[in-house]
Amino acid sequence: MSAAPKSAPADVLLSVQGLTKTFDVRGGLVRAVDDVSFDVRRGTIVGLVGESGSGKTTIGRTVLRLVEPSGGKIVYDGVDIAALPEGAMRAYRRRMQIVFQDPYSSLNPRMRIEDIIGEAIDTHGLARGSARRDRIADLLARVGLAPEHARRFPHEFSGGQRQRIGIARALAVEPEFIVADEPVSALDVSVQAQVLNLIQDLQQAFGLTLLFIAHDLSVVEYLCDEVVVLYLGRVMERGPSRQVYAAPRHPYTQALLSAAPVPDPRAPRNRVVLQGDIPSPINPPSGCVFRTRCPSAAAACAEVVPPLDGVGPSHAVACIRKDEPDVLARIHPAAGGPTRSSP
């Protein structure tokens, strides 16, 4: 029903089409991901942004089949892997990796670093003996650690160093695609930039394709070529991040961007303060899921699920009122919308 990318052109590595994931919970069914579609082109970084309950983490894990999808297609390099048997999936597991948010819980405390990194090398039978040792030393060097770190345990490292180890583990099997799930959110501010630069360098050095999940909007703007804005499991807006950030078309994107605090006390604050809380995903609003908090909501918004319609080259918005000029103006009559200017 949404504007799913119809065919996957050659430069598209991953095409998510109508992806749905439901969970059974006490009290009902949660549609954590509901008809989500987007493409990730080879060698690019696509950002998934959204607040709690937006489904961004579930999408990341479903794409890797760490969580089984309930519906829809996950077309990876031309093959729909959504229903692939585990045996056939194995070849894809080496090509797709994940970096987790929490560098403390994602490394086994009883394993030495060489075994944490080496485990995947062994699983896929990629190197043995001295070749394996060399490979681990090379991976450690790639992420800015020393060869002697291989014999140590996770507790001997700081949070930033552990995240480097997590990245080295992901790179160990020479993947082409990595899901990075909030990889810098748990790190101190002064260390975040080190890890972001590392991701940026490795992406260029290896020509990696990344799905970057984050709630920090400035980090996504900085790093990502394209962005997918999610709310309660649905895509609100997606497009080239330059365009989405400069001229957001969906009222939710506008509100989200305007709510992010800017490190400049003199910056104008044309803020859209949303009323109320994010609704429960067990009982989402009818029609547009954002309508209960939307400053532009009309009666019709409760009736239909807005389709994700194109508004520009690869830029799409799910809002039935997106073409009405007063949507922006109503929020901030003077400024004509909360579009920010760069400092």
Added chain:
Amino acid sequence: MSAAADDAILRVENLQTWFELGSRVAKSVDDVSFTVGRGRTVAVVGESGSGKSVTSLSIMRLLAPPGRIVGGRILYRTATGEEIDLARLPESRMRGVRGREIAMIFQEPMTSLNPLYTVGDQVMEMIRLHEPVSAGEARARARRMLELVEIPAAERRLDDYPHQMSGGMRQRAMIALALACNPRVLIADEPTTALDVTIQAQVLDLLRRLQAELGMSIIFVTHNLGVVAEIAHEVVVMYAGRVVEAAAVNDLFDRQRHPYTKGLLACIPRPGMRRDEVDGQVRLTPIPGTVPSVTALPTGCSFAPRCPLAVAKCEEPPPLIPAAPGHLSRCWRHEDV
């Protein structure tokens, strides 16, 4: 940096809070001074291990052993104009200050909300602890507090248990609890860090509005420089247990006079900043290394091992000195920053 002394409601002077673990001493807070003016918001900024939370727990006298205040003064000016040193106040008198004069809110609302009592009961208990009012009066006031923090259907919500509320709503309930006795100082320790960005915006707006209406002073502890720019009048930057820079918010963001503050601002992406902007050459400027452990601090300037400006002189500990009018810096080379 701050209000004139006669307008000050709280003056922290050379505060030292240490944790003595056998032979090891963690100097979590070591020589911290700053002043909070009436009706002003002072942001205390720092990363993990900077001592920002220990500073606020010291002011509240909520330190858990082996943590204790080993030096310095925490001078609080009471409503009658008398100045009392909270660092040395007997616990019995401190109980009259805590909650009534100075209240605190936390990152995680369940730190201060009891899961076994309704939100209304907890706000009423706070009021009746400090003021001789009837249960009916306390309930009416509790309802007004929930209305003040914009909790819808306040009368009904009084009978909710904390788990029945959403994260943002619980944060509001905690603020209502903290403000129930109309404190003159509110210490807010990372109150929006666990919240979604649109809910964070609501809570920041609420705190600003409440300050304008109630005139309280706020000590806002955070690691987020964006939030600092939004809410602070004055800023105190902490690193490894010490204040490294302090200034009015505009002065601090206009020109940093400590390399750490400058480094912090340089390593966060700004709106409009993109890695591919200049032929893919844009990079963030990280601060190398990691925050030192407070049990093993360098002898001189704690930041020197990570500092691009470090010279031999930095092996001597630098004092916190005026680098410009109202702008303090703990750096030998503040003129070169």
